[in-house]
Amino acid sequence: MLEILLIYAIIPLIKITAIVLFLSGAIAYLTLLERKVIAHIQVRLGPMRVGWHGLLQPIADGLKFILKEDIVPSRSDALLFTLAPIFTMIPAFVVFAVVPFGPPDMLEGPLRSVLTLVLEPAAVESVVTSAIASGGFVTDINIGVLFILSLSSVGILGIILGGWASNSKYPLLGALRSTAQMISYEVALGFSIIGVLLVAGSLSLVEIVQNQEESQLWYIFVQPVAFVLFFICAMAETNRLPFDLPEAETELVGGFHTEYSGFRFSLFFLAEYANMITVSAVGVTLFWGGWLRPFPNVEWLSFLDFIPSVLWFLIKVFVFLYIFIWVRGTIPRYRFDQLMHYGWKVFLPLALANVLVSAGVLLVFM
């Protein structure tokens, strides 16, 4: 009984708590990282006053947001107005339920040494051999990729609702742009992922990584076109430059969140960063081999194994995020009709062609 409780309730709950806490911290410090990186790109220093090199800045910002007056515009739809930020925030976290941080036996060692103190050897064995308990992920569902795609759409729903519920013109335009953007990009994004799925032969993120280990190649080398498409669509998905049209502070003065202030605004703001992390984690899992070291199975590189798999995963996510920030510091913003033009006329055909070619190659040579 106790081991079942351990496997299905206690250990997953501990993992979920750990991930949520870690993610919250990561989001907060991603804002600081962005400010710092952009600042250095732009020959500035960025935040320097709060803590050493501004290290406490995210905490100060968070406090400020919480302490601000909570304003709901009188002409807005109060219920939707309140729900919208939550809609954008939650999915970004939930996606991490299926993203693997490490291999299925990651926690086996530590779990065993802890559990032997309280359980009989047979029970310990049954707990540590279960992937749900000892895997480096919360759960491994066989439709992981679909789960992620559906959740990311819900996140954009929050933006649309926020713009709509504000009952104000600039947010409305932001929401409209967001809708256009979502329709244009989700399709290409989905097709770019199909390329990976064809090669991997599975929808489970854990299996996708394991397959990359077997084939000794990260899928970025197998599916380069798909990766480029995924990366561009990911930027559109997270509303980052050059696709930050729903916000476009110099055109729509903040777009969908113009009417938001205080803590609600901070939810939107943090959701953008949460989404960045989510998308990066998914991208790393699908294309950069998840928790694997570079070139898995290449013998003479095995000294790289001294870095634990979780760290490899985090390093790669960091690189992904860094590229996001770097792009923001470098290029201007697209116009929303140009974005749709690319979405429909360039990326979608490319993604389709990629799927066709991949499928054909697999059919002929495998």
Added chain:
Amino acid sequence: MAEQTILDTKELEINMGPQHPSTHGVLRVKLKLDGERVLDAECIIGYLHRGIEKISENRSYINLVPYFDRTDYIAAVSNVYGYLLGVEKMMGIEVPDRARYVRIMMTEFNRIASHLLWLATHAIDIGAMTVFLYCFREREEILKLFEALFGARLTTHAFRVGGLWMDLPLGFEEAAQKFVDEFPGHVDEYEQLLTNNRIWIERTKDIGVISGEEAIEWGISGPPLRGSGVDYDLRKVRPYGGYEEFEFDVPLGVNGDTYDRYLIRLKEMRQSLRIIQQVLDNLPDGPVRGKAPKILKPPVGEFYSSIEGPRGELGYYIVSDGSAQPFRVRIRPPTFVNLQALRRLVKGHLVADVVAIIGTLDIVLGEIDR
């Protein structure tokens, strides 16, 4: 009247400004939108009106000078220059060579500073935020030069009747030379970020197109006019203050779109550097202030003096009744005239382009509202 149904679409009327990050001050544009497409745009100005033209009727000619710093605060040096040229012509005051050269050098520095500010804001309007800070880095160097010579950075009160307030401070020429040497590299940097950038080109090419004839009909001047291929630069057409002694080219555009206007301003910065270099090489010695009476009483009459400011033809129409105060000073602000064309330029474009077009006109509300 036809019956209204749920499928009918309505025009959306939206106020851009006066508090809007991309209207460069307190311009208010009333946009009529169909979706995001602009059907009509109406400019509403006057939020920064200070009545400088009226004030000028109650101040002496000399007291007036610092007021014109504050019309176009981005190009304060050339503003004062335009006014002083007029007053000096009316009074027949000789300006010593050294002062003339320094004036030209400083107005050209001002042109660069003004174009830098334009590039910075134009780029950030279109979303390229890094260019913004790069430009401000270089503008800072020019402002330091201003501070060294004029004692102020923005509202400089640059020149005095008959010449300069004082001679160049120690080390000024070296600092200016250093800037001239380093600046082309920085312009290359901006070009690297923007000129061949796909997104930048797509956002600016064929946006806000105006033909040469039409630009003349609207009375547009400055870079927007030259962007449409009209070779009209007052420094060449009607040289003033000694510009005929310097060699420089007038860059021209072909298509009259936002991208051409961008290229032209970048080239103008390089041409300004050429002029500054020539000034530094040939700077004559001598006094920097000619003989001018303490109280100016120009003869009765009307006088129009205009210069090629960074934004276009900046004119001062001065009417004298023979007293120590002008009867009337009418300013022809280049951007006030250029802004008229906004409605014509934005029609049919998208909201995002409105921002780009306001940016490309390089407006300064302090000058439009006066």
